[in-house]
Amino acid sequence: MNIKTLLLDSNSKLIEYIVIPFLILVIAFILSKVLRAILNKFVTGASSKLNVDPTKYNFLKNAVSFVIFTLAIVVIFQTIPSLRAYGVTLFASAGILAAIVGFASQSAFSNIISGIFIVIFKPFRVGDLINIGETHSGTVEDITLRHTIIRNFENRRIVIPNSIISEQTITNSTLTDDKTCMFVIMSISYDSDIELAIRIMQEEAMAHPFHIDNRTQEDIDKGTPDVIVRLVSFGDSSVNLRASVWANHPTDGFAMKCDLHKSIKERFDKEGIEIPFPYRTIIYKEKKIADATTSNKESL
Structure with missing residues (x-):
C-alpha cells in the first residue's frame, strides 16, 4: 500500500469520523435555535393572552432542543458504520427504558399534552370566570402545564388536572365580553x-x-x-314571566339577580300581585271507613 492510498484512507476516515458528525451537530444547533426562537415567540404571545408567566413553558423549548439533538446523534450513529452496531444496541435499550418510563408517567404526559392544547387554543385565561362541566365554577387563578387552579365563590382553590379539563364542556363567561344577561323569572297567579x-x-x-x-x-x-319582560310559559297554578337584565360582569349580574328577587317580591306584595303556591286537597279515608262500619252495626 503506497503513501497516496494511506492519505486517501486517512482523509476519508477524517471526513467520516469528524467532519460529517460536526456538520450534523452544526445543522442540529442551527435548527434548534430557529425552532426555539419561533416557539418562544408563540409561547410569549399565547402567555400574554392567558395572563400567565411564559417561563412556565420553557421546558417546551428545551424539549425541542432535546429531540433535535437526539435525532442528530441517531443520524451520526447511522452514518458511521463502526458505530452502527453499538447504536442499535444502545437505542434499543433506551427504547425499552423509555417505554417503561412512558407507561409509568402516562397520566403526567396526558396532563402536559392537555396543558399544551390550552396554550395553543386558549379556551380561558387567568381572571376568566368559567364553569367546568356541571361540577366546578369560579375564577381562573393560574394555568400550568399540569393543572389549572380555580378560585370558587367560597374563596377555596380547586386544583384540576388539565387532562380532566380537556374532557369537560367549559362555559367561559368572560372570554370576549364581560357583559352578561341575567334571566329573572317570576311566577304570578x-x-x-x-x-x-x-x-x-x-x-x-x-x-x-x-x-x-x-x-x-x-x-x-x-x-x-x-x-x-316576556311571558315564557304557563304553569299548573301560575303564569311565568322572564325579564332579561344586563350587567357589566357576571359577578355583578348574580348580585343584581338576587337583589331583584327580593325587591320584585316586595313590590308584588305591595301592589297586590299574587305569587301562587301549590294547593293540595287531602282526603281522610279512615273516617269514611269508620262511619261505614258504624252504620252497618246500627242496621244490624
Whole structure:
C-alpha cells in the first residue's frame, strides 16, 4: 500500500469520523435555535393572552432542543458504520427504558399534552370566570402545564388536572365580553294583572345600580324597552314571566339577580300581585271507613 492510498484512507476516515458528525451537530444547533426562537415567540404571545408567566413553558423549548439533538446523534450513529452496531444496541435499550418510563408517567404526559392544547387554543385565561362541566365554577387563578387552579365563590382553590379539563364542556363567561344577561323569572297567579307585573319587573330592574342599557341605537329608535319582560310559559297554578337584565360582569349580574328577587317580591306584595303556591286537597279515608262500619252495626 503506497503513501497516496494511506492519505486517501486517512482523509476519508477524517471526513467520516469528524467532519460529517460536526456538520450534523452544526445543522442540529442551527435548527434548534430557529425552532426555539419561533416557539418562544408563540409561547410569549399565547402567555400574554392567558395572563400567565411564559417561563412556565420553557421546558417546551428545551424539549425541542432535546429531540433535535437526539435525532442528530441517531443520524451520526447511522452514518458511521463502526458505530452502527453499538447504536442499535444502545437505542434499543433506551427504547425499552423509555417505554417503561412512558407507561409509568402516562397520566403526567396526558396532563402536559392537555396543558399544551390550552396554550395553543386558549379556551380561558387567568381572571376568566368559567364553569367546568356541571361540577366546578369560579375564577381562573393560574394555568400550568399540569393543572389549572380555580378560585370558587367560597374563596377555596380547586386544583384540576388539565387532562380532566380537556374532557369537560367549559362555559367561559368572560372570554370576549364581560357583559352578561341575567334571566329573572317570576311566577304570578292567573288572576293577577300581567301588565302591572311586567311594569313592576321593568321598574325594579332599571332602578338597580348594576343594571346597564345594552340596547343598540337601532333598538332605541324602534322603541325597544330597556328591560324586556316576556311571558315564557304557563304553569299548573301560575303564569311565568322572564325579564332579561344586563350587567357589566357576571359577578355583578348574580348580585343584581338576587337583589331583584327580593325587591320584585316586595313590590308584588305591595301592589297586590299574587305569587301562587301549590294547593293540595287531602282526603281522610279512615273516617269514611269508620262511619261505614258504624252504620252497618246500627242496621244490624
